[in-house]
Amino acid sequence: xxxxxxxxxxxxxxxxxxxxxxxxxxxxxxxxxxxxxxxxxxxxxxxxxxxxxxxxxxxxxxxxxxxxxxxxxxxxxxxxxxxxxxxxxxxxxxxxxxxxxxxxxxxxxxxxxxxxxxxxxxxxxxxxxxxxxxxxxxxxxxxxxxxxxxxxxxxxxxxxxxxxxxxxxxxxxxxxxxxxxxxxxxxxxxxxxxxxxxxxxxxxxxxxxxxxxxxxxxxxxxxxxxxxxxxxxxxxxxxxxxxxxxxxxxxxxxxxxxxxxxxxxxxxxxxxxxxx
Amino acid sequence: xxxxxxxxxxxxxxxxxxxxxxxxxxxxxxxxxxxxxxxxxxxxxxxxxxxxxxxxxxxxxxxxxxxxxxxxxxxxxxxxxxxxxxxxxxxxxxxxxxxxxxxxxxxxxxxxxxxxxxxxxxxxxxxxxxxxxxxxxxxxxxxxxxxxxxxxxxxxxxxxxxxxxxxxxxxxxxxxxxxxxxxxxxxxxxxxxxxxxxxxxxxxxxxxxxxxxxxxxxxxxxxxxxxxxxxxxxxxxxxxxxxxxxxxxxxxxxxxxxxxxxxxxxxxxxxxxxxxxxxxxxxxxxxxxxxxxxxxxxxxxxxxxxxxxxxxxxxxxxxxxxxxxxxxxxxxx
Numbered sequence: 001x002x003x004x005x006x007x008x009x010x011x012x013x014x015x016x017x018x019x020x021x022x023x024x025x026x027x028x029x030x031x032x033x034x035x036x037x038x039x040x041x042x043x044x045x046x047x048x049x050x051x052x053x054x055x056x057x058x059x060x061x062x063x064x065x066x067x068x069x070x071x072x073x074x075x076x077x078x079x080x081x082x083x084x085x086x087x088x089x090x091x092x093x094x095x096x097x098x099x100x101x102x103x104x105x106x107x108x109x110x111x112x113x114x115x116x117x118x119x120x121x122x123x124x125x126x127x128x129x130x131x132x133x134x135x136x137x138x139x140x141x142x143x144x145x146x147x148x149x150x151x152x153x154x155x156x157x158x159x160x161x162x163x164x165x166x167x168x169x170x171x172x173x174x175x176x177x178x179x180x181x182x183x184x185x186x187x188x189x190x191x192x193x194x195x196x197x198x199x200x201x202x203x204x205x206x207x208x209x210x211x212x213x214x215x216x217x218x219x220x221x222x223x224x225x226x227x228x229x230x231x232x233x234x235x236x237x238x239x240x241x242x243x244x245x246x247x248x249x250x251x252x253x254x255x256x257x258x259x260x261x262x263x264x265x266x267x268x269x270x271x272x273x274x275x276x
Numbered sequence: 277x278x279x280x281x282x283x284x285x286x287x288x289x290x291x292x293x294x295x296x297x298x299x300x301x302x303x304x305x306x307x308x309x310x311x312x313x314x315x316x317x318x319x320x321x322x323x324x325x326x327x328x329x330x331x332x333x334x335x336x337x338x339x340x341x342x343x344x345x346x347x348x349x350x351x352x353x354x355x356x357x358x359x360x361x362x363x364x365x366x367x368x369x370x371x372x373x374x375x376x377x378x379x380x381x382x383x384x385x386x387x388x389x390x391x392x393x394x395x396x397x398x399x400x401x402x403x404x405x406x407x408x409x410x411x412x413x414x415x416x417x418x419x420x421x422x423x424x425x426x427x428x429x430x431x432x433x434x435x436x437x438x439x440x441x442x443x444x445x446x447x448x449x450x451x452x453x454x455x456x457x458x459x460x461x462x463x464x465x466x467x468x469x470x471x472x473x474x475x476x477x478x479x480x481x482x483x484x485x486x487x488x489x490x491x492x493x494x495x496x497x498x499x500x501x502x503x504x505x506x507x508x509x510x511x512x513x514x515x516x517x518x519x520x521x522x523x524x525x526x527x528x529x530x531x532x533x534x535x536x537x538x539x540x541x542x543x544x545x546x547x548x549x550x551x552x553x554x555x556x557x558x559x560x561x562x563x564x565x566x567x568x569x570x571x572x573x574x575x576x577x578x579x580x581x582x583x584x585x586x587x588x589x590x591x592x593x594x595x596x597x598x599x600x601x602x603x604x605x606x607x608x609x
Contacts, residue, residue, distance in 0.1 A: 172328050173361035177375035177422065178349040187374075191365045 028252070034245035035059070042241040058246035066232060068250055075225035075254075077140050078215070079208035082147035083201055086155045089148070091197075094159035095185055099168055109160065112153035120150075120213050131218055138220045146218065147208045155204050162196025163189065199266050202258070209255045226251035277339045278430035278462030279304045280325060285334035287320055287486075294320055295486040297334055302430075302464060302479070304339075307456050310466045311473040312483035312509070318466045319434055321483070325464065326432050327351050338429055349378075354423035358435040360415045362407040362422075368394075369403040372421045379426075393421040396455075413444045420455070430462035437472065449475060470510055474498070482506050504606035507532045513562055513575045515600070522570040528601035528609055535562060535577035537598035540584070545591030549574065551584045565590060 033049070034042050041052045062068070097105050127146065128137075136142030166189065174188045190197060212227040219228055230251050233244040259266070280302040287295040295317045302308045310318040323329040325336060327348035336344050343351050354375070362371050370377075372393055376386045394400045397417045407415055416436055423431055433452070437445045453476050456463050467473055473480050474494045482489040482497065482505070490502040494510075501507035507515045515532045523531045539545065540563060549568035554561055563576045563584060574592060584590055601609040 167359060167361065169357045169359045169361035170363060172348075173355070173357060173419075173422075174363075174374070175328065175348045176326060176353065176355045177426070178378035179374075180349075180378075183378055188363055192363075194365075 028256075031245045031248050031252075034242055035249045037242050037245075039240055039242045042245070043239070058242045059250070062233070062243055062246045062250065066229060066247075068229065071224060071226045071229035071251075072254070074140060074223055075209060075227075075251075078143045078147060078223075078225050079205050081140070081144035082151065082208045083155075083204040085144060085148045086152050086204055087159075087197070087201060090152060090155040090159050090200075091185060091190065093156050094163050095189060097156070097160050098163035098166075099171060109157065112156060116153055124217060127214075128217070137218060138223045140223045142218060143215060143223060143225070146214050147211055150211070150214065151204050151207050154207070155200055158200040158203065159193070159196065162193050162200070165196075166192050195265070198262075202262050202266050206255055206259065277304055278302075278428075279337075279339055280430060280462065280464070281335075281337040282321075282325070283335040283337065285321075285324060285336060286332050287317075287324055287329065288332045293332075293486070295324070298486070298488050300481060300488065300491065302462060305460050305462055307453075307463045307465065307476060307478045308481060309473040309477035309479070310464065310481045310483055311468065311470055312489075314468055316483040317486035318468075318483045320486075322355075322432055322434055322464060322466045326353055326355050328355075352429040353432055354426045354428035354430075355432040355434065356416070356419045356423050356436045358438050360407070360419045360439070362415055362418055364407050367404050367406060368399060368410070368418050368421075371407065371418055372399075372403075372425055375422060375426045389425045390421075393424045396424065396458075397421050412440050413448060416440065416448060417451075420452070424455075424459075428461065430464060433463065433465040435466055435468070437467075437469075445472075452476065471512060474510070480510070482509060484509075500608065501532075501600065502608050504530060504532070504602050507600055507602070513577065516571060516574050518571045518574075520570070523601075526599060526601055529604040530602040530606070532600040532602065533594045533598060535575040537595040538574065538576045539593040539595070540565075540576045540578050540582065540590050541593070542584075542588075543591060545593035547574070547592040547594075548589060549592065551586055551588045551590055554584065554586065556580065563590070565592060568592065 035058055036054045036056065037048065037052050038055060038057070041048055097109065131137045131142055134142075136145070170192070171184055171188060174184045179187060209225075210227070212231070215225050215227045216231055219225070224232075230244070230247050233240060233247045280300075282298065282300040282302075284297040284299060285295065286293065286297040298321075310321060312318050320329060324331050327343070327346060331344060334344075335342060338351060338353070363374065366374065369390055372390045373386045376389060381389075390403070391400070394403055397420060399414070399417055399421060402410060402414060402418075407418065410418065416439075419436070436452070437448050440448060449472060452463075452465075456476075465472075465476060477494055479491060480494055480497055481491050484505050489509075490497060490506045492500075497506060497510045501510060501515075504517060508517060511534055513535050515534045516538075517530055517532050519530045523529060547568045547570055549565040552564045552566045552573070554563050557580065559580050561578050561580055561582055563578060565574045565576060566572070568574050576592060603609050
């Protein structure tokens, strides 16, 4: 039965939702606004909201001082590569957990998730040493591997949840129809799980794009992604808030745009199976 | 060809033995029906034959070859599932062609076989639709089409009609029987519906708790049930089972008499009782008679014209040559 919602209640809910949304979005909005201010206006007290001398000078300076495209390209390769590799590893893993579970499957899933509870800095030292030993320091390959491993538990969990929704009869039918394991996954499971796989990929891309701890600690000049690009505008060069904001805006813009266009897919994927 | 030998096959899930070692032979071209109450192991047995479950012990032979540890795809069998299990993202054409594509057949041969199967199953007009756009009966036909194109040694049906409404079920039952006549391929059909079993089977295998209670033609099972379980399971309405004094009079622990083998009249008969519920089917009427002194309720099948009402006292005359006798273990005497 539908619950009666009065229009006053509706208006109130809408206002609260907008207020919460604005609070969450405000830091990003402030960063974007600051990126169009001069350095003096950026630290002026009281802060200037909309009425200042709009300038795009910061963007020019940032572009001159550091090669944005190189960082962007590194980000694309690291986020894209780790996501792709993660999905390639996670699909068979999630398949086996969803369709041929053992007694320990639940434990393994929990254990994988528990690795996310470990503070990353706790394993920084061993990983750093491993990277030196393997010659992976400041390489995109190294970061692809590390970010893939870090996001793998989440990718496996999400895919596992989506795969669980697929009737096992259909996979058995494929088996009877002569599909090999590869055929079963490629021709039947994956096409049926497209919404789930897509939102998993999106989430993994976003997480890898925004990851800063490992990207900052394991890169220097060559392999640094956009997170390193932003970081290079913080403390060492003094407090240049406007330029830092311009760099931040440039760094988050691609993922913001991706998120904007795929929000429907993301929401649908994240609530998949909840209502059916 | 499709001669299937099940030799001492058993299946356990952990410590639970769902199928104790059993033996069964299904001849080439036979229509075998596994029937039994839910949880009796009939679907598990089918899945063992299909290779979707691994046997715990024993051997499965198909056409003389040991297939016990051969993967499902290589056994030359095709299966139709209760849920149809169509690929929702593919058109009907692609669904039917899927096994051929997996087998690596060339496009022309695929097209030819799909077209043939579609014409046999009246699906030619629906080839470009998705399964979601079809009715239940059409979906089941697509599932059958997908099985036919492989030209398998045997078809396995796992309760294929359970999801259909009653009218459609009768139609599909006929279609599957006709298909069997036409193809002459071995079919193994699992159902809990004894009417389906009786009407379709060459050979019925009655299962209970994983054990085979009896194997035989429908009429053998109807006429000479080997034990009380088969007697009660085969036939509709159920056979009346009577214990106590009346059974002792026949030198048995229990006797069974089918509703259609009892004559009902207002005047004469060995037993008498009061009519409770009457079920009028038009052609027949089933009377449930109480207070007979031999059993709590006796079900009687009479001609549709017989007009007793609730509360009428009636006399029942069982046909003496149609009484089945069982010993204390429930076995036929």
